[in-house]
Amino acid sequence: MTVLVLTCEEDVTADAVVLQLRRRGVPVLRFDPAEFPGRVDLAVRVIPDGQVTGHLVTPGGRVALEEIRSVWVRRPGTPGAHVSAEQRAWITLECERALWGALRATGARWMNDPDALERSRHKLWQLATAARAGLRVPDTLVTTDPGEAARFQKTHADAGSGLVVKSVTGRHPQDPPLTLPTAAVPPDADFTGVAACATCLQQRVPKRTDLRLTVVGDRCFPAYVTPRTPTLDWRFLPADASTWVAGEVGGALRAAVRRYLQEAQLAYAAFDFAIDEQGDPWFLEANAGGQFLFAEIETGMPMTEAIAAWLAIRRE
Structure with a gap:
């Protein structure tokens, strides 16, 4: 069975996961939904007994819908990107409903489900959900x-x-x-x-460091940043101005993060915490499409392998 990877053409993070899957002998088909229609073709049939059959044909190959084991929604574009502007809104809506509907109907596993992804983008929803899960929020x-x-x-x-x-x-x-x-x-x-x-x-949380906690299924990968100068936002530090190191997190934090993911219906998220002067974590954000490769490169934690392993599980 095949893993479907939905992302843009230039995505080195997806490249790394695809390589891991191929090393495992798992078939992979990667394409950008922005190429549908045009370079990607879809045929799907729902017969009266509820069985779904059909196929996707992309520049990288063909797959039967019933042979898709999992779908990784990484950095997908929007269907209809290549059609004329005057028809784009209608064609985009029709093609989005067709493509995502077909993939949902297969029963494949998702990392992450599009509906869960959309809900998780809302910062206020994140904060309320984190608080209910037992995380400290500002x-x-x-x-x-x-x-x-x-x-x-x-x-x-x-x-x-x-x-x-x-x-x-x-x-x-x-x-x-x-x-x-x-x-x-x-x-x-x-x-x-x-x-x-x-x-x-x-x-404002007076902090001594930041924690990027990447969670893949049941596996947690904590990385702490040590900036050479104090900063409110480590994302804007030059590459040589900080150091990421692997660390540990307590059982209470792991349990709260899992409760968050369960309510959010996510299989993957990159959590950002501010660690205050007493060493306590404060929830800032949970990015369901957050980057992880930068932390893996610096710390050596096998996040790429964990994502590939999760995607490779055969659906029931």
């Missing part, structure tokens, strides 16, 4: 009300802590996408501008 306000923002800042100033501001989505939709950094809110901040757009303000 006090957070998303608002378009300047007065609420000012009162929120005063509350935390009185408590002796400051605020940070961050994007609600994490990425600005320009081409290529722009990632917006987490930034400190100055004590004399003017909040008038929040009326123009929903703004995310969050309690």
Whole structure:
């Protein structure tokens, strides 16, 4: 049975996992949904007894739908990318429903299910779910009300802590996408501008380090970063300005993370935690499509192998 990898053409992370799967002797078919229709063809039939048959034909080969064991949704494009602009919206909707519907109907295992992926992109949902799972989350306000923002800042100033501001989505939709950094809110901040757009303000956690906890099924891979200079957002450090090292996490954190994944219906996520001065973790984000290869390269933890092993399990 075949593993289906849905990602863009240039994706070195997917390259590494595909190589691991092939070393295991597992057939792999990789393509970008943006190539459908056009370079990718689909035929699917649902017969009256509920059986689903059909096939996908891509530049990399052909697979029967009933022979797909698992689907890795990595960095997929949007169907209909190559059709004329005046018809794109309709064709995209039709082709998305056809492709994703066919793959759902196969009964294959997902990393991660598209519906779960979409839900998990919402930062406020993440924070509430993390708190229910038993993770510590910073006090957070998303608002378009300047007065609420000012009162929120005063509350935390009185408590002796400051605020940070961050994007609600994490990425600005320009081409290529722009990632917006987490930034400190100055004590004399003017909040008038929040009326123009929903703004995310969050309690600042005095931290001594950051933890990137990558979870693949039941396997946890903790990596701690040691920046050479203090930073609010390690993503914007130069490559030579920090060091990632493998570490350990306690059983309580592992259990809470698993509860989060169970509610989120995710098989994979990259969790970001701020580790405070007492060594306690604060949940910041769980990225269901988060990068892991950079941490694997520096720490040697076998995350690529873990993903390949999960994808290679035959469906029931």
